[in-house]
Structures are given as structure tokens and as C-alpha cells.
Amino acid sequence: MKLTKREVLEAMATVPLAASCVSTAGPGSADTIVVGAGVFGAWTAEMLRRTGRKVELVDAWGPAHARASSGGESRLTRAGYGTSRRYSEMAAESLEEWKRLSRDQDLALFHDAGVLVFFDQENEYATGSYETMRALNLRTERIEPGALRARWPQIDWSGVKFALLEPDFGALMARRSVATLVEQFIRNGGTYRKAAILPPKGGKKLEALETAAGETLQAGEFVFACGPWLAKLFPDVIGARLFVTRQEIFFFRPPAGDLRFGMPAMPGWIDFFADQVMYGFPDLENRGFKVANDVHGPIVDPDTSDRLVDPASLAQVRAYMGRRFPGLMDAPLSETRVCQYENSSSGDLLIDRHPQWSNTLLVGMGSGHGFKLGPGVGKAAARLLESPSAAPEPIFTLATKAETQDRAVH
Structure with a gap:
């Protein structure tokens, strides 16, 4: 029997045992269990499903839920990573998967707004991004101040020396994208279960998971892509x-009838100025003009931290908008959100085997830039399970993750 979209989404929202109604697979029948239905976990589950495995996806609250790092409205997708060629490659291959997922949806998952990155000086990151994207045959354009003022007069270009435009990239609708991917995964034979997983225990390898409800989930392989909860499940390892x-x-709400701050007049953007990095989006789907500070905030607990914005942060953003987007200086605030990054010491992702259990992968540390790379992360994780002798890529190893932050990846 073919399930309707509503039936699939309702199944994903129900209690743990009810989730099994979306598939004929029963407890213990999975080859691989993936814990965490955010962007990394969902894409890893999908990539493993494509290899022919029976895959079960497990999440404590639901795909891209409100406290997940994959929740919320939108994410930039871009390929500029300085000289970090591997991330540019992953962004390009991931974009094709995102476009394919978006293609047949009633509501778009990907908006091809383009991404414009502003620089206040020549630097290695800008040069490396431009040269790497050109070497990978990714379209990019360097734009000088005069042309910037002509093309986007709604932006005050004071202090900007040049910008790089990535016309084939843009914005992903985050929560919707993950929910759609999980729905597709279920329709194509994967299973989903809502369950809270307890910190795992094992000997030479992991053989089963225990849930807070007292269930035992068995499989031959396990993937943990739990975002900010990865350290809570593996306190000694992570x-x-x-x-x-x-x-x-x-x-922020643009002025009534003003088309300058929506698509196609406005791209997604990143502003590198002094020691700050601001970024944002045009008014996507009439939700408002989005602005955020990419500088890492204070350390928090994802379970107990409040979700109220700091008035000082709002004042900082308003002051910035007054300088860079003067037409929005007095725009009313329409919505706020407090989310989290889960950072590694360097900003590099984690895609590696557990140090004791060879049948277990640890995937995470998106570090605020990982959402767009989800399909590439899923492929890299699936490769390690497909080839037990394969070595993880050096930048993704657990051994390279230190206990002191020194961010190198943007």
C-alpha cells in the first residue's frame, strides 16, 4: 500500500512503536541503524539505503526538530572555502543532490538566489576560493566596487574592495529539506523510529542499542549523527x-511593496569585514530579510539553554544593517531564532570510525557550515561502511579534533 505524504509525516510524529507502521520491517531487522535525523544522519541513511542495506533511522524528537542544528528556516549553500578544495568539491556534488531532491516538490527546497561574498581586502581566503572554484569549473565572478554599486544599489558598499558571486548556489529551506528527505527515504524502503537512545555500551564492537523506553535495537552497523548531543552519548570519546x-x-520586514530585498533582486550574502562575519538571505517566501552574526557565540547545553535573543545582539545587528542596508535601517523585527552550532576545534567535520568499535561511525561537528554538505557527508560515511579497510579522510578524523578552539574553516 502506498502511503500518502500526510500519513508518512504523521507516522514520523508519533510514539516510538507507531513509527514501525511506515514499513514492514520489524525490530532487529535493520542492517544499519543511523541515530540522528538531522541533515547528516538523514543523508547518511539515504546513501546507505541506496547500497541495498536495510536501514533504520532513529531520532529522539523528529527530523530537523526545533532544537536541532538542522532545524529552522534557511541555510546558505556555496562552494567558496579558500584553499580547502575538498569542501568545495563536496559542496558541488551536494548541490546536485539538493537540486534533484527539490525538483519534484510542490514547495521549493532550493532557491537559486546566488551567493555574494564581500571582502574588505585582498586575502588568501578570497584568492583561494576564486582559484579553487575556477579549477573545479564552478562558475564564479569577481566584481569590483563600481559594478557592485550598479548591480545592487540597495547595498552600501562602503569599505568593500571587491566581491565574489557564486551564481549557481543559493538558499536551502532547512527543516523542509530534511523532512522531505526522510519522507523519501521511508517511501523507498527505509524505516524510521522515534526513540531516545541511551549512551551505548559494547565490547570489541557495538551489537545493540538501548532506548529510554526499554527497547533493544540490534543491527550489524551503527552511525551516530547526533549533532550537539554527540558528546552526551560519547562523553569519553567526544x-x-x-x-x-x-x-x-x-x-526583518522590508517596506511594503519594496522589491529590492527579495529574490531575484537580492542574492544570499556573506560580509567579511574586520574581525566580523555577517551573513543573510533575501526575503525568502515572505518570511523576512534574514541577518545573522557568524562569530561563535557562548558555549551552551542544547537541552537546557533558553531560546531568547539577547537585546545587545539585536542592537549590534541593527547598527550593522544601518551601515550596509540603509533601506532596512528602520525595518520592524518580524521573527527571531536562537539555534546552535556544534563546532570542532578547527571547523573541520567529523566522519570517522569509533576508536574501539569498527562497526560504528561518528558523524558530526557541522561547525555552522555543514548543512549544504549533507549529501557529500552521507556519501563519505557510506564509503567507510562499504569498505571496512578504507581509511577516513585525514581532515575528518577524530584524531585531528582538539580540545581548544582554533577555527580555520569558514
Whole structure:
């Protein structure tokens, strides 16, 4: 029997045992269990399903739920990573998967707004991004101040020396994208279960998981892609190597009838100025003009931290908008959100085997830039399970994750 979209989404929202109604698979029948239905876990589950495995996806609250790092409204997708070619490659291959997922949806998952990155000086990051994207045959354009003022007069370009435009990239609708991916995963034979997983225990390998409800979930392989909760499930292995930070997002209402701050007049953007990095989106789907500070906020606990924005942060964002987007200087605040990054010491992702259990992968540390890379992360994780002798890529190893932050990846 073919399930309707509503039936699939309702199944994902119900109690743990009810989730099994979306598939004929029963407890213990999975080859691989993936814990965490955010962007990394959902894409890993999908990539493993494509290999022919029976895969069960498990989450304590639901795909891209409100406190997940994959929740919320929108994420930038871009390929500029300085000289970090591997991330540019992953962004490009991931974009094709995102576009394919978005193609047949009633509501778009990907908006091809383009991404414009502002620089106040020549630097290695800008040069490396431009040269790497050109080497990968990714379209990019360097734009000088005169042309910037002509093309986007709604932006005050004071202090900007040049900008790089990535016309083929843009914005992903975050929560909707993950929910759609999980729905597709279920329709194509994967299973989903809502359950809270207890910190796992094992000998030479992990053989089963225990849930807070007293269930035992068995499989031959396990993947943990639990975002900010990874350190709570593996305090001895991950522990102080994961830095969960509070990040505040603001949406402002453009003037009535003003088309300058929506698509196609306005791209997604990132502004590198002095020691600050601001970024944002045009008015996507009439939700408002989004502005956020990419500088890492204070360390928080994802379970207990409040979700109220700091008035000082709002004042900082308003002062910035007055300088860079003068037409929005007095725009009313329409929405706020407090989310989190889960950072590694360097900003590099984690895709590696558990140090004791060869049948268990640890995937995470998105570090505020990982959402767009979800399909590539899923492929890299699936490769390690497909080839037990394969070595993880050096930048993704647990061994490279320190206990002191020194961010190198933006």
C-alpha cells in the first residue's frame, strides 16, 4: 500500500512503536541503524539505503526538530572555502543532490538566489576560493566596487574592495529539506523510529542499542549523527572535543511593496569585514530579510539553554544593517531564532570510525557550515561502511579534533 505524504509525516510524529507502521520491517531487522535525523544522519541513511542495506533511522524528537542544528528556516549553500578544495568539491556534488531532491516538490527546497561574498581586502581566503572554484569549473565572478554599486544599489558598499558571486548556489529551506528527505527515504524502503537512545555500551564492537523506553535495537552497523548531543552519548570519546555554541538569527520586514530585498533582486550574502562575519538571505517566501552574526557565540547545553535573543545582539545587528542596508535601517523585527552550532576545534567535520568499535561511525561537528554538505557527508560515511579497510579522510578524523578552539574553516 502506498502511503500518502500526510500519513508518512504523521507516522514520523508519533510514539516510538507507531513509527514501525511506515514499513514492514520489524525490530532487529535493520542492517544499519543511523541515530540522528538531522541533515547528516538523514543523508547518511539515504546513501546507505541506496547500497541495498536495510536501514533504520532513529531520532529522539523528529527530523530537523526545533532544537536541532538542522532545524529552522534557511541555510546558505556555496562552494567558496579558500584553499580547502575538498569542501568545495563536496559542496558541488551536494548541490546536485539538493537540486534533484527539490525538483519534484510542490514547495521549493532550493532557491537559486546566488551567493555574494564581500571582502574588505585582498586575502588568501578570497584568492583561494576564486582559484579553487575556477579549477573545479564552478562558475564564479569577481566584481569590483563600481559594478557592485550598479548591480545592487540597495547595498552600501562602503569599505568593500571587491566581491565574489557564486551564481549557481543559493538558499536551502532547512527543516523542509530534511523532512522531505526522510519522507523519501521511508517511501523507498527505509524505516524510521522515534526513540531516545541511551549512551551505548559494547565490547570489541557495538551489537545493540538501548532506548529510554526499554527497547533493544540490534543491527550489524551503527552511525551516530547526533549533532550537539554527540558528546552526551560519547562523553569519553567526544567529550570536550565538541563545542556547542549559541547563535542568534534575526528576520526583518522590508517596506511594503519594496522589491529590492527579495529574490531575484537580492542574492544570499556573506560580509567579511574586520574581525566580523555577517551573513543573510533575501526575503525568502515572505518570511523576512534574514541577518545573522557568524562569530561563535557562548558555549551552551542544547537541552537546557533558553531560546531568547539577547537585546545587545539585536542592537549590534541593527547598527550593522544601518551601515550596509540603509533601506532596512528602520525595518520592524518580524521573527527571531536562537539555534546552535556544534563546532570542532578547527571547523573541520567529523566522519570517522569509533576508536574501539569498527562497526560504528561518528558523524558530526557541522561547525555552522555543514548543512549544504549533507549529501557529500552521507556519501563519505557510506564509503567507510562499504569498505571496512578504507581509511577516513585525514581532515575528518577524530584524531585531528582538539580540545581548544582554533577555527580555520569558514
